[in-house]
Amino acid sequence: ETTLTQSPAFMSATPGDKVNISCKASQDIDDDMNWYQQKPGEAAIFIIQEATTLVPGIPPRFSGSGYGTDFTLTINNIESEDAAYYFCLQHDNFPLTFGGGTKVEIK
């Protein structure tokens, strides 16, 4: 089973900041990494697939990078509406596993 270590668990940002969220895998998972955004009481939204591909309809200020074991979700020029919980998912091997999540607060 692949363990995903996500950091930080919490961060506070100011509108316009660039934010990076890290997800490290315990073994090589190629580019089989997805990122999601979730707001309280709402369904999670799929934002990055296969580590680097922006899901259609997601604003281009979101981007993903990485391969193998180290992955990053970047939010450029963060906006107040980006306040949410973000988490990563690996689908390289069974069972699917998730990072511990990052709560992003906007000041």
Place this chain on the structure above:
Amino acid sequence: QVQLQESGPGLVKPSQTLSLTCTVSGGSISSGSYYWSWIRQPAGKGLEWIGRIYTSGSTNYNPSLKSRVTISVDTSKNQFSLKLSSVTAADTAVYYCAREYYYGSGVDYWGQGTLVTVSS
């Protein structure tokens, strides 16, 4: 746009069986391109993948829960269901249903989740 909605009791007694149903709208559960999955998140902890079912009825379960989990599908109602037996307080969590790509690529759509508390 596919939507998934979980339903079921919010309170289950210890040792009993937790039962939830997910109703899918905006798409057919009989589509051959997807699995239909259950995932949970205990308060303050990370997400845990429970298992999935294909339209044929074929299932895969997380080894950590396999002995207690049953997932079934009702294509006539466009629903799939989760049963978790012999529950304890450790099974208290928000339970999510989700759609998962059959040919890899993970989950694309999620339900909003439902809180199930295990308590006497």
